Amino acid sequence: MQFLFVVQMLVIVLGPLVKMVLKMIGFGFVTYMGFNLIIGQAQDYLFAQMGNVGPVIQGILGLAKFDVVVNLYFAAISTRFLLAGIDKATDRKRAQVWHKPGGTSIEA
Structure with missing residues (x-):
C-alpha cells in the first residue's frame, strides 16, 4: 500500500515537470531552426548577389576575403541573439553603470 502511494506521488510530481521540459525543448528547437533558416537565407541571398557583380x-x-567577413558578421549576430536569450532565460538584467546626477548618486 505504501509503495502505491509513493508511485502516485511521483507521477503527480514528475508528470507536469516532464511536460514543462518537453515544451521548453520544443520551443527552443523551433526557435533555433527558425533562426538558422533566416540566417541561412540571408547568407544565400548575399552570396547570390555577389555572383551577379x-x-x-x-x-x-x-x-578581400569578403565571404569570410560575411560569415563573421552572421556569426556575431547569432552570438548576440544567443547571449540575449541566455540573459532572458536566467532573468538577469545588466547592472546600470551610469546614474543621473542627483538622487542617490554622489555629485562632485
Missing part, C-alpha cells in the same frame, strides 16, 4: 569586382571581393 562583374568579374573584376568579384576578384577584389575574393582578395
Whole structure:
C-alpha cells in the first residue's frame, strides 16, 4: 500500500515537470531552426548577389576575403541573439553603470 502511494506521488510530481521540459525543448528547437533558416537565407541571398557583380569586382571581393567577413558578421549576430536569450532565460538584467546626477548618486 505504501509503495502505491509513493508511485502516485511521483507521477503527480514528475508528470507536469516532464511536460514543462518537453515544451521548453520544443520551443527552443523551433526557435533555433527558425533562426538558422533566416540566417541561412540571408547568407544565400548575399552570396547570390555577389555572383551577379562583374568579374573584376568579384576578384577584389575574393582578395578581400569578403565571404569570410560575411560569415563573421552572421556569426556575431547569432552570438548576440544567443547571449540575449541566455540573459532572458536566467532573468538577469545588466547592472546600470551610469546614474543621473542627483538622487542617490554622489555629485562632485
